[in-house]
Amino acid sequence: MLHTTGGYWDAVAWIVAFIVIAVVVYIIRGLGRRDFRKDSAEPFFSGVELPTEKTHVKASNIYWGFTDSLKGYYSIMKKMHDGIINNYIAWFIAISVLLFFVVFLPEVIP
Amino acid sequence: MMWEIIYILLGIGIFFNLLASVGLLRFPDVYTRLHAGTKCTTFGSIFIASAAIAYGLWRWYDGDKSMISLAIHSFFALIAILVTNPTGAHAIARAAYRSGVMPKKAVTDELGGKND
Amino acid sequence: MIWNIPFITVIVLIAVGLYAVLFKRNLIKIAVGITIIESGVNLFLITLGYRKGGVAPIYTNLPPNVEIPKGMVLPVPQALTLTSIVIGVAVLALILSFTMKIYEHYKSLDSHIVRRLKE
Amino acid sequence: MIDLFSIILILISALTIIASIISVLMKDLLSCVIALAIMSLLLSLYFYMLHAPDVAIAEAGVGACITTAIFIVAIKATERYEKEEER
Amino acid sequence: MKAKTIFFIIFMAFLLYAAFEIHPFSKPTSKMDDYIISNAQNETGANNVVTSVVFDYRGYDTLGEATVLFAAVSGVLVALRRKEDKHE
Amino acid sequence: MNVFMLTLLFIILSIIVAMIRAILGPTIPDRVVGLDTVNTLVIAGMILFGAAKNEVIYIDVSIVYALLSFITTVLIAKYLEGDKL
Amino acid sequence: MNLIQQMPAILIGMPLIAAFLTPIIDRVNKKIRNGFVIVVLILEEIFMITLAWHVFTNGIAIYTMGASNPSIVPLQAAVPIRIVLEIDGMSAFMGLISATVCLAAGIYSISFIKEGNGKGKYYTLLLIMLVGMLGMEFTGDLFNLFVFLEILSITSCALIAYRNWYGDAVEGAFKYMVVSNIAALFVLFAIGLLYSRYDLLNIAAISKIMEYGSLEKIALVLLVSAFAMKCGAVPMHFWAPDSYTVAPAPITAILVSASQASLYALFRTCFSLYGNLMDYHSIGIVLILFGLLSMFIGVTMALPQKDIKRLMAYHAVSQTGYMLLGVGVGLYLLGSSNFNTYGVKAMEGGIFHIINHAMYKGLLFLTAGAIFYRLKTRNLNEMGGLAHTMKFTSIFFIIGALAIAGIPPFNGFASKLLIYEACYKVNPILSIIAMLVSILTLASFVKVFHSAFMGPKLHDVEEAPKSLLIGMGILTFVIILFGLFPGWVVNNIVHPAVTALANRIDYINAVMGG
Amino acid sequence: MSEEKNNGRMSIIVRTIASSVFPFIVIFSFYIIMHGHLTPGGGFQGGSVAASAIVMLIAAYGYRKVDERVKENSLACIESIGAIIFVAVAFVGLFMAASFMYNFLVGSPFFGEIPHGGNTGILNSGGILPILNIAVGLKVMAGLSAVVAVMALSAGEKK
Amino acid sequence: MLVFIGTTVFCFILWLLFTFNGNVWQWDEISAGIIFSIIAGAISRKIVIKEYKQLSPKKWLLFIAYLPRFFYEMAKANFDVAYRVITGKINPGIVKLSPNLKNNLSLTILANSITLTPGTLSVDVDDEKNLYVHWINVKPEFFEVSKECKCKYVCSTFPDWARRIGE
Known part of the structure; x- marks a missing residue:
């Protein structure tokens, strides 16, 4: 039993509920017609022949749309991750300078 | 009396050390610079170390017992300089010759062509 | 009377080393820069411990008329610096051996070329 | 008033800084190593004059020999001149 | 490149500010160190206070230092070891 | 004023002059000569400072330098000779 | 002699002496060496659990190195002279993580690392790495922290470069070495600044008499930015993907908990060293910003990756953001009246996330290693259909992926829930971004699962060897355990850690007495 | 060319001087290590000086010649032994006396003399410090020379 | 063997000179000197002196x-x-x-x-x-x-x- 700010979370209860629901679903599924599956039709792919051999989508092609729509963002990111060691340290210096300003500003501007 | 001796020794040491530096600046090529850099610094350091040795012995003679080790250790530093400095000079000279630095204004070069 | 010149020396040394790390593209130069920063920090620790008129904190053959403890420099920074020097050597050896291996694979020491890992 | 010790310390500081700058700016890495050795040497003198002989010995043993040796071996295995190649 | 230079200069300026803020050179605060200088001989029996700090008061640091060196030597041996026959 | 310290000042001046050679030196051997000179001068300076402060035990450092400076020179010379290590 | 009193020293000393013995045993027999290392790691785990249990029940444990009675700080001087190890709830918590991950990785390495001329040194370095983590987490001394930071980074680099026949491996090691060494040098500089001010090195003693002057501010900035860089907070995270990608898989799993040791040092600096002396609002906001940036940039960079380990490395960056977010919210609220209500909850979430992250990210990296072990590639494009043969590996992967995505009932959900709800009270936008990142995480792991495990059978491979499965199994077991009983874990392990971190006065009094 | 002929050896003068200086450096490094608790120096400093002596031999005679006598694996073993001595002494402090790194020998008969004030140095004072000095010295000597030797070997292989 | 003894004696003399601080040597100093000279001699016996003739006073x-x-x-x-x-x-x-x-x-x-x-x-x-x-x-x-x-x-x-x- 994990108390959060707004309530609580109990994994065991959740699992019990999950199992109960699963059992109920299974029972409901068992109530249906058993012979339905046998004469179910092939899905209709708008006239296109289904490929017989199994295919595998390449990893680089997944979420292609996502990356393509965020092209501007990704080009900036790729420029940031340029793999040059000098720039890695430069970022450290930059962040330190920003932190210096954060820490020292209350002194300058009361 | 003792201080005068030390002054003289230190003076000679300073003179030769400065001479070494000036020689290092004035000479035209590596080999002649090595002459200045090796001989004069060694000689100057000998005098400076001798000043320290004299000082240590004097203080020891005056009753400060542990000052004898100032003299002994300075003596060892002196020996070490004396042994290693000319060897280092030789190593550099040979390396310089083999890496193709020829002596400038050379009258004769009997090593020429033998650096294989 | 010597203002804070040793501390300023330290900062300048760190600046020079950091300059090498930031702007030099040769990997061995970066190692040189790290060594210089290391030296600067070591010098910083030692200068922190210096006390005017102090002698080294060693009782063997102590010169006469040394006031204890105010007449000795602080020992803890020296101990810290010793540790720091050893760590510096260890790091330097490791960095340079990596550099040798990198040259074997990339045939270059330019940090703009040694970047197969990016994006 | 400024005493002799301070003058010497300031001179050594200046020399140390000069040596470090030289070791960064030189294009020939071997010169860098030599400048680094000089810097380590002067640093050791600095430590020595700040009454830290323990550290001075350590810096002597490490800076005079081991560091230089490692650098020279590394330069030997790689290349001697810092090349500015086109981006 | 320009931004890098600016950040670098500002960073060093802050550190330089720190150098001016530290206690004046040759006048350190000493609380722990005075205790160590006075008592090191009695507590550790060593004349060299630095050694007694290195190996007794802060001996654990020295253990760490020895470990660093050991790790670095092992690291160099690992990084520069010869190629094995079977690659992973 | 301690005469040893005064001498040390002159030694530092010599170091400055020797360092000019180490910086200018057109070839590597020139620089090494400068390094060698600086080395010897630093050893002398260390001896002087130890004597000036009446500190007997400080001289160990200069012995270490006197022994080890030679190794740097030999290593660089070895590199220049072009032999394998 | 009271063994539990001496436990901190034994925990540090035992793996150390084992590490020094390993090269000698390696010359005698390889099998004995493997057994020896595993036995030491198991003993370490047992001792760590004992010590942690002791700390959680009895409060802070003190160990003074070299004193005649180690569990009290000698009082003849007004300040601690010797090095003091101070193990409070947070340290013990972090120690548990390190020991567990190292045990799993050690077992995993038996067959993962091929027998060759480097394996003895591999185990030596692994043990020293454990020592480095434990030392960083236990110590109560600033300079000692620096020393162990360096031990950790040196061993990490040596192990990243273990497969030195790949150019990338050495390159990643070089980058990590430079980055971590610069960070460590600035940490040392900051330590010097603090030392110059107070002539002390003990964290508690400095904290007791500290004033918030300009030197302390500079030291604070250097410490925070250096540790933030070492734990991989955006925008100083660039080394993390580089080095995580190329390290051997078990080392990557340990590297995750190693960067969490830096995170621990960051929290220790913020909470125990400076505490509510400093301007904790602004530093809290800075931590929250770090967290948000890390989460978002990490996960968006992870999405298009095609290298499986690089993808996971970006997720590691992203998950670090959650911890920074949770604890940053806690720091932001520290001292206000809201702290006891939801500030504590946020910190509980953040710190619970540390252990969860170490477990599931370790597990994921180990599964990636198992795939690499069979396929010899990390490229997702060349994988496919592995679920046909590598059944256990795929099950482990599913568990890890679901845990990292925050799907109930696994442990990731519990900690994320805590963070969401607490952050919602501060600012709803924080929670919204956190949830968005969680969704994107799930998306990218769906991609990995699809590309690697689903689809037609492309490769004819076998199941991973037994030791790999055991190593993964340990972590899976812990994940399921934590997922099933999050309440128990939070109340008994995480809550003591949070209170230890938040109560600076207790930390000081344990050393300085009264 | 000279590479084959010299096989990495320096000229005969350098070699002779290196040989003659070698025992001097070695005994001096032992002096530094042994008197670490009395004079400036100690395990690390002496160890690095001794390692420098070995580096000098490597420089003067070439790596091959030194490799015939000292293998880097045995150097690594010596280093382990030094480290083990260190940790073992620390553990003796834990199990026999009070705590880890406890200086249990101070006040005991042999190493336990406690000097007072400025003196000329007593070798058998310092408790466990001389033992730790020797351990660290052994370790540093073996470690640093192993580093240089391995790097030199690796650099030489490539050519 | 003669070479070994010669080196050892040489090292021992050096040790005595190093450790001389104005007083007569203590027994522990001398015994440590003997032990370490033997070690140093053993290390450097084959390196230093190659001919017996060089040992002659x-x-x-x-x-x-x-x-x-x-x-x-x-x-x-x-x-x-x-x-x-x-x-x-x-x-x-x-x-x-x-x-x-x-x-x-x-x-x-x-x-x-x-x-x-x-x-x-x-x-x-x-x-x-x-x-x-x-x-x-x-x-x-x-x-x-x-x-x-x-x-x-x-x-x-x-x-x-x-x-x-x-x-």
């Missing part, structure tokens, strides 16, 4: 007798360098000398001596033990001297001293 006495002469030459050398630094008159060249020395030690002594003495700097040494010397002031008469006397002409009596000490 007569050589050492000769070496000490050689020092004043050597020092005198060194002083002369320095004034020579001072002269050349101030005037800038140099006339350098590399010349070949055949000193006919048999073993390495004597050659080393000769080379180091002539490096520190007037106007000469040893540059190289070949397999036949011929020295190549950089001479800062090559006199024209040098080329007329016969091959055997060249050595004597450049470095006066040093070869004899080196032969007596080294061989």
